[in-house]
Amino acid sequence: MAQDTTIYDIAAKAGVSASTVSRVINNYPYVNKETRAKVLKIISENNYIQNESARSLVTQNSKMAGILIADVRTTHHTEGVYYVEHEFSKNGYCCLIYNTGTDPEDQAKYIQQLGQRKVEAVVLMGSVFQNVTVQNAIMVYLPNTPVAICNGYLDGPNIYGVTADEYGGVMKAVKLLAGKGRKHFVFITNPITPSNQAKIDGFNDGMKLYGEGCTSKVIEVKSGDIHDFEETTRNIMDEEPETDALFYSEDFLAIAGLHALHNTGIEVPRQVAVVGLNNSRYAEICNPSLTSIDNMLYDTSLIAVRNLLEVLRGGRVNHRMSIGAEVVERSST
DNA sequence: AACGTCGGCGTTAGGTACGC
DNA sequence: GCGTACCTAACGCCGACGTT
Numbered sequence: 001m002a003q004d005t006t007i008y009d010i011a012a013k014a015g016v017s018a019s020t021v022s023r024v025i026n027n028y029p030y031v032n033k034e035t036r037a038k039v040l041k042i043i044s045e046n047n048y049i050q051n052e053s054a055r056s057l058v059t060q061n062s063k064m065a066g067i068l069i070a071d072v073r074t075t076h077h078t079e080g081v082y083y084v085e086h087e088f089s090k091n092g093y094c095c096l097i098y099n100t101g102t103d104p105e106d107q108a109k110y111i112q113q114l115g116q117r118k119v120e121a122v123v124l125m126g127s128v129f130q131n132v133t134v135q136n137a138i139m140v141y142l143p144n145t146p147v148a149i150c151n152g153y154l155d156g157p158n159i160y161g162v163t164a165d166e167y168g169g170v171m172k173a174v175k176l177l178a179g180k181g182r183k184h185f186v187f188i189t190n191p192i193t194p195s196n197q198a199k200i201d202g203f204n205d206g207m208k209l210y211g212e213g214c215t216s217k218v219i220e221v222k223s224g225d226i227h228d229f230e231e232t233t234r235n236i237m238d239e240e241p242e243t244d245a246l247f248y249s250e251d252f253l254a255i256a257g258l259h260a261l262h263n264t265g266i267e268v269p270r271q272v273a274v275v276g277l278n279n280s281r282y283a284e285i286c287n288p289s290l291t292s293i294d295n296m297l298y299d300t301s302l303i304a305v306r307n308l309l310e311v312l313r314g315g316r317v318n319h320r321m322s323i324g325a326e327v328v329e330r331s332s333t
Numbered sequence: 334a335a336c337g338t339c340g341g342c343g344t345t346a347g348g349t350a351c352g353c
Numbered sequence: 354g355c356g357t358a359c360c361t362a363a364c365g366c367c368g369a370c371g372t373t
Contacts, residue, residue, distance in 0.1 A: 006365055017337045022367060030335050054365030057342045 104133035115141030127152035127195035169325025174206030288331035
């Protein structure tokens with residue numbers, strides 16, 4: 001079997017020493033052309049592949065990166081994981097992807113595991129990791145490993161945060177709808193993370209700035225269950241039928257809202273305008289298509305990985321980076 | 334220049350020595 | 354005989370160093 005073939009087997013077959021084989025594999029100099037060709041031929045014939053575990057024993061480079069996400073099934077960061085993994089892979093890294101849940105203690109345990117696995121870099125997907133427990137775990141278990149956090153910040157000499165300006169993005173959306181004459185705004189959010197808090201702040205400050213003569217309120221749906229968002233939407237329209245602008249902290253929640261509105265015969269956007277956040281693919285294909293605030297997931301994911309690779313190369317990187325968020329207007333407004 | 338030799342990376346299984 | 358403590362070899366590979 002190919003995985004049982006070692007450089008010693010190759011060396012024996014080629015009539016050279018193991019270190020000559022190692023030099024060939026790693027493309028090091030001081031190997032005769034013919035010897036190199038012969039070794040490469042035997043490597044190919046035997047389907048030899050390097051044992052990365054043994055290699056990392058010597059080099060202290062695992063060529064592994066860790067990606068932590070609260071739950072790959074539901075959050076929009078799933079798409080971010082795709083970009084992050086792809087970028088790591090392009091650069092020769094194998095990724096360990098863990099579902100941590102939202103409990104900081106559990107998240108810390110996964111940080112410890114990444115330390116045990118000797119990963120060379122870590123990406124935390126989402127502001128759900130922006131907590132002191134995770135920060136301490138990084139200090140203890142990954143003190144010399146560069147860590148990036150997408151859509152959040154954590155203090156630490158080896159931690160690099162990349163965020164989109166969701167605060168500003170929500171403000172822009174409030175301005176847009178206020179400008180269209182909407183008067184009664186509701187912001188519906190799932191459990192409050194630092195990122196969701198920034199969205200809420202943007203909503204409230206946007207209302208102060210652009211919402212003269214308007215009403216506004218924020219509702220937190222603690223369960224995170226999609227049916228509860230449908231129910232909340234129905235309740236709002238029942239109790240306050242004058243509501244004419246609904247904001248949701250994520251696109252898929254907004255789509256749940258659209259579903260509920262459709263089923264109760266409320267017209268979007270004539271009666272109520274609906275705004276989501278993430279600018280996901282679902283925003284394009286739902287009916288009506290959803291106006292959404294683009295928090296630049298692709299860009300933040302890519303910047304996170306590239307920052308880590310730059311640090312690993314010995315370069316310097318800003319510990320905090322922020323890029324603008326834009327409103328992408330579609331039929332729901 | 335073109336090789337080979339050997340120590341060591343971190344961990345563990347297996348062996349040996351010792352006291353009870 | 355049993356439990357404990359310590360030692361050694363082994364895994365696959367790299368890289369410093371030695372030899373021709």
